Amino acid sequence: MASHAIPLHVCLFFFFVSHLSCTLGASENYIIQMDVSAMPKAFSAHQNWYMSTLALATSKITTTATTTGMAINPSSYIIYSYTHALNGFSASLSPSELEALKNSSGYVSAIRDLPVKPDTTYSTNFLGLNSNSGVWPLSYYGEDVIIGVVDSGIWPESQSFNDKGMSEIPLRWKGKCAGGHQFNSSLCNKKLVGARFFSKGLVANDPNARATMSNSTRDRLGHGTHTSSTAAGNYVDDASYFGYARGTAKGVAPRARVASYKAIWEEGAYTSDIIAAIDQAIIDGVDVLSLSLGLDGVRLYEDPVAIATFAAIQKGIFVSTSAGNAGPFYWTLHNGVPWVLTVGASNMDRDFGGVVTLGNGVSVNGRTLYPLNSSFNQTPMVFMGACDRLNELQKIGNKIVVCEETKIVALHVQTDNVEKANVAAGVFITNTTALGMYLQSPSPTMFLNSTNGEIIKTYIRINSNPKANLKFQNTYLGSKQAPVASTFSSRGPSPSCPYVLKPDLMAPGDFILAAWSPTSPVTRVGKQKLYTNFTVMSGTSMSCPHATGVAALLKKVHPEWSPAAIKSAMMTTSNNIDDLHRPIKDIGRANMEATPLAMGAGQINPNKAMDPGLIYDAKPQDYVNLLCALNYTTQQIQTITKSSSNNCSSPSLDLNYPSFIAFFNANDSNPDAITTQEFQRTVTNVGEEHSTYIARLTPIRGIRASVTPNTLVFTKKNENQSFKLRLEGPRLLKEDVVFGYLSWVHTAGKRIVRSPIVVSRLTF
Numbered sequence: 001m002a003s004h005a006i007p008l009h010v011c012l013f014f015f016f017v018s019h020l021s022c023t024l025g026a027s028e029n030y031i032i033q034m035d036v037s038a039m040p041k042a043f044s045a046h047q048n049w050y051m052s053t054l055a056l057a058t059s060k061i062t063t064t065a066t067t068t069g070m071a072i073n074p075s076s077y078i079i080y081s082y083t084h085a086l087n088g089f090s091a092s093l094s095p096s097e098l099e100a101l102k103n104s105s106g107y108v109s110a111i112r113d114l115p116v117k118p119d120t121t122y123s124t125n126f127l128g129l130n131s132n133s134g135v136w137p138l139s140y141y142g143e144d145v146i147i148g149v150v151d152s153g154i155w156p157e158s159q160s161f162n163d164k165g166m167s168e169i170p171l172r173w174k175g176k177c178a179g180g181h182q183f184n185s186s187l188c189n190k191k192l193v194g195a196r197f198f199s200k201g202l203v204a205n206d207p208n209a210r211a212t213m214s215n216s217t218r219d220r221l222g223h224g225t226h227t228s229s230t231a232a233g234n235y236v237d238d239a240s241y242f243g244y245a246r247g248t249a250k251g252v253a254p255r256a257r258v259a260s261y262k263a264i265w266e267e268g269a270y271t272s273d274i275i276a277a278i279d280q281a282i283i284d285g286v287d288v289l290s291l292s293l294g295l296d297g298v299r300l301y302e303d304p305v306a307i308a309t310f311a312a313i314q315k316g317i318f319v320s321t322s323a324g325n326a327g328p329f330y331w332t333l334h335n336g337v338p339w340v341l342t343v344g345a346s347n348m349d350r351d352f353g354g355v356v357t358l359g360n361g362v363s364v365n366g367r368t369l370y371p372l373n374s375s376f377n378q379t380p381m382v383f384m385g386a387c388d389r390l391n392e393l394q395k396i397g398n399k400i401v402v403c404e405e406t407k408i409v410a411l412h413v414q415t416d417n418v419e420k421a422n423v424a425a426g427v428f429i430t431n432t433t434a435l436g437m438y439l440q441s442p443s444p445t446m447f448l449n450s451t452n453g454e455i456i457k458t459y460i461r462i463n464s465n466p467k468a469n470l471k472f473q474n475t476y477l478g479s480k481q482a483p484v485a486s487t488f489s490s491r492g493p494s495p496s497c498p499y500v501l502k503p504d505l506m507a508p509g510d511f512i513l514a515a516w517s518p519t520s521p522v523t524r525v526g527k528q529k530l531y532t533n534f535t536v537m538s539g540t541s542m543s544c545p546h547a548t549g550v551a552a553l554l555k556k557v558h559p560e561w562s563p564a565a566i567k568s569a570m571m572t573t574s575n576n577i578d579d580l581h582r583p584i585k586d587i588g589r590a591n592m593e594a595t596p597l598a599m600g601a602g603q604i605n606p607n608k609a610m611d612p613g614l615i616y617d618a619k620p621q622d623y624v625n626l627l628c629a630l631n632y633t634t635q636q637i638q639t640i641t642k643s644s645s646n647n648c649s650s651p652s653l654d655l656n657y658p659s660f661i662a663f664f665n666a667n668d669s670n671p672d673a674i675t676t677q678e679f680q681r682t683v684t685n686v687g688e689e690h691s692t693y694i695a696r697l698t699p700i701r702g703i704r705a706s707v708t709p710n711t712l713v714f715t716k717k718n719e720n721q722s723f724k725l726r727l728e729g730p731r732l733l734k735e736d737v738v739f740g741y742l743s744w745v746h747t748a749g750k751r752i753v754r755s756p757i758v759v760s761r762l763t764f
């Protein structure tokens with residue numbers, strides 16, 4: 001569930017998704033994997049073979065079940081036939097038909113078609129992107145890189161997708177602009193180069209949805225417009241959310257192109273449509289895929305994101321995904337897939353607020369996102385303590401009510417009461433810093449911290465006729481330590497693959513301003529819904545497209561790098577210190593130091609990622625070695641790799657990854673015994689020919705760590721050097737999570753290639 005500042009109707013949308021999972025009737029929709037090497041030569045196309053297999057399997061059932069013995073036309077059962085993302089098709093099947101299909105030659109696996117949840121602007125400045133130096137000018141702002149966004153579609157008229165300054169579309173692009181309801185195919189341009197929609201899975205799961213669906217790529221929710229413009233929106237001057245966050249809106253890669261693949265609908269979202277969208281994006285030739293969505297509680301071979309993206313990375317397509325919004329608890333992360341980038345969310349040093357000016361001329365700042373300009377001039381003000389008595393509040397009338405949070409009366413009770421009481425405005429004194437959706441209150445509201453609250457309380461106490469002015473629409477920059485890990489951001493370890501540390505990194509995801517669908521209400525004031533071209537949203541859905549944009553910039557600078565190399569460059573150069581030069585904190589853990597299970601390697605740093613010095617690369621076979629070591633069956637591995645001949649001769653859980661995680665959680669007879677774990681890694685020199693790097697380890701509580709060799713000498717570009725990291729500690733760790741860092745420090749002093757190391761006693 002998205003946590004804060006997600007507008008009401010998107011919450012409704014989540015509600016729909018979770019309720020669509022209860023399916024009707026006996027038949028259910030499945031995604032069927034087939035082994036194409038088992039296809040008889042008589043078939044010219046895979047699709048014909050799938051249809052014939054399905055016909056044969058279902059006719060066995062129908063002949064026994066009906067007197068006429070007439071087989072039902074199987075094409076009516078096939079929802080999609082897939083090409084790259086998966087070898088196979090999706091279909092509606094009864095339990096007996098599924099059993100019969102499992103007997104067919106070439107059958108590999110079947111997974112249920114499950115509902116999926118989706119999980120400015122200033123964020124580019126905050127990430128250090130600027131026009132004078134660094135990755136923006138060197139990558140020509142991501143020129144010509146094509147980003148495929150699988151989401152709720154796009155609002156093509158949004159100024160973020162105008163094609164001012166864009167070059168001609170490259171000939172290699174095979175995508176198209178599909179027309180549809182209120183979507184003329186002439187709406188695409190040199191910025192928005194593709195638009196397609198995928199709804200067959202939704203309709204197969206919920207036939208009633210058909211009547212209300214918009215039947216086009218037009219985004220009626222706003223989510224896809226927001227994520228697409230965050231990754232690659234063009235420059236839009238004077239954008240704001242009702243005066244907040246005012247400035248020139250732009251994507252992270254403002255010269256990259258967008259191809260929109262709509263698979264999330266107001267009526268719900270299904271895996272069969274998501275796979276079809278990824279399949280088409282691969283065929284169309286996108287360079288980077290952005291997936292701000294995910295499924296909880298599935299294993300890798302059941303996870304449509306894991307399955308469909310394996311084909312993408314085999315083709316060199318970089319995939320960025322959201323970690324989920326179920327934090328701050330361990331094991332809540334989704335998309336913990338070793339071959340994709342999993343992005344957590346962080347806060348920036350920006351606040352939205354207003355000013356309370358007291359009758360004595362003293363002003364204090366508060367936080368708010370109230371959208372209207374109010375005219376509260378010298379309005380009487382009254383302190384009502386905990387604001388827990390509605391009947392008293394209802395007698396107050398046109399006054400500003402001041403409430404103070406207590407340990408007993410929660411903030412949401414107070415804001416509810418004040419809204420119901422129909423007073424002039426509410427001022428709330430609270431210690432809560434993660435105010436999230438409170439800020440988008442439907443009535444004039446301001447939130448003050450305890451210092452500022454005391455100033456107001458004292459003023460009211462010593463004045464017989466206290467009054468105040470309220471002013472809204474302020475944006476405060478540099479107001480606090482930043483970045484910090486956001487409370488809602490899902491935390492690792494990855495339930496589907498704990499042996500790879502996730503998330504990989506974090507990027508801004510809190511109160512991000514980006515384009516929106518102007519027909520989708522963002523908030524309300526009283527009963528009146530409000531609409532806007534740009535809105536502020538929070539979630540890992542917002543942090544993911546920031547990383548997508550960075551990947552697009554890196555693809556432009558280093559077209560030869562593999563997806564794993566790009567990921568490595570982003571991770572090993574990320575920041576683990578904040579703007580006060582202290583370790584990054586976690587507001588979900590009472591502002592204690594953030595662990596890599598919250599922030600991965602750290603906050604993404606696009607300029608440094610361009611020049612990492614060393615990379616931890618990986619090839620598809622390395623992932624196969626990992627899948628083999630997970631003890632998956634050949635069919636489960638084949639479901640992911642689509643190959644019937646997977647080489648499991650060197651299984652290994654020790655993927656060549658730019659981070660490390662070990663579990664010291666053996667709770668057995670001899671607690672004093674020592675356990676060790678060794679990691680073997682290979683780094684590739686992508687810096688100067690002659691380079692030397694020296695290992696530096698930070699202490700890890702309760703653990704002895706060592707690296708051999710601790711000096712790596714390179715004499716050539718693209719040369720590989722290997723090393724071992726050894727961790728030694730108790731069989732059962734004394735703390736849930738301890739961590740440190742291994743840095744390879746360039747002796748010429750230019751670069752630090754840093755990897756997080758986590759040791760945990762968490763169990764799975």
Ligand SMILES: *[C@@H]1O[C@H](CO)[C@@H](O)[C@H](O)[C@H]1NC(C)=O
Pocket residue numbers: 060096099100103
């Ligand atoms: C599948 O095949 C097995 C053995 O070949 C047979 O016993 C079983 O009845 C078949 N199941 C269906 C549903 O056809």
Ligand SMILES: *[C@@H]1O[C@H](CO)[C@@H](O)[C@H](O)[C@H]1NC(C)=O
Pocket residue numbers: 157158159518533
């Ligand atoms: C909103 O965007 C539309 C184009 O989609 C534009 O015509 C309109 O002027 C914009 N509104 C504001 C308030 O900027």
Ligand SMILES: *[C@@H]1O[C@H](CO)[C@@H](O)[C@H](O)[C@H]1NC(C)=O
Pocket residue numbers: 184185186
């Ligand atoms: C689509 O746009 C083109 C060019 O602007 C126009 O000629 C055509 O009539 C439009 N089609 C529809 C169905 O509106």
Ligand SMILES: *[C@@H]1O[C@H](CO)[C@@H](O)[C@H](O)[C@H]1NC(C)=O
Pocket residue numbers: 181210211212213214215
């Ligand atoms: C979408 O298309 C279906 C038929 O495919 C139609 O029944 C439905 O009315 C359409 N919806 C809209 C909003 O046009």
Ligand SMILES: *[C@@H]1O[C@H](CO)[C@@H](O)[C@H](O)[C@H]1NC(C)=O
Pocket residue numbers: 242243371372373473
């Ligand atoms: C409020 O006032 C500011 C400037 O003072 C203006 O930019 C903004 O559009 C106004 N907002 C509304 C909702 O009228």
Ligand SMILES: *[C@@H]1O[C@H](CO)[C@@H](O)[C@H](O)[C@H]1NC(C)=O
Pocket residue numbers: 405406407430431450
């Ligand atoms: C808020 O913080 C202040 C100062 O630390 C403290 O006095 C007060 O009791 C806190 N309020 C609540 C509700 O925790």
Ligand SMILES: *[C@@H]1O[C@H](CO)[C@@H](O)[C@H](O)[C@H]1NC(C)=O
Pocket residue numbers: 364365449450451452
């Ligand atoms: C409250 O905010 C003010 C700035 O408006 C700041 O100076 C003060 O330190 C804050 N107090 C607390 C308890 O955070």
Ligand SMILES: *[C@@H]1O[C@H](CO)[C@@H](O)[C@H](O)[C@H]1NC(C)=O
Pocket residue numbers: 629630631
């Ligand atoms: C896989 O099976 C082997 C042999 O039974 C076992 O030692 C190993 O721990 C298993 N691996 C995983 C990841 O469960």
Ligand SMILES: *[C@@H]1O[C@H](CO)[C@@H](O)[C@H](O)[C@H]1NC(C)=O
Pocket residue numbers: 647648649650
């Ligand atoms: C499997 O991989 C190993 C190296 O890991 C290689 O020696 C062997 O030839 C491969 N087998 C096949 C059938 O490709």
Ligand SMILES: *[C@@H]1O[C@H](CO)[C@@H](O)[C@H](O)[C@H]1NC(C)=O
Pocket residue numbers: 667761
């Ligand atoms: C270890 O096992 C004991 C007894 O089975 C149990 O009480 C304790 O909670 C376990 N400790 C951990 C950290 O799992």
Ligand SMILES: *[C@@H]1O[C@H](CO)[C@@H](O)[C@H](O)[C@H]1NC(C)=O
Pocket residue numbers: 617618619682684718719720
């Ligand atoms: C270095 O390792 C990478 C990744 O394993 C591999 O692709 C590359 O061929 C190796 N380079 C050399 C020069 O051996």
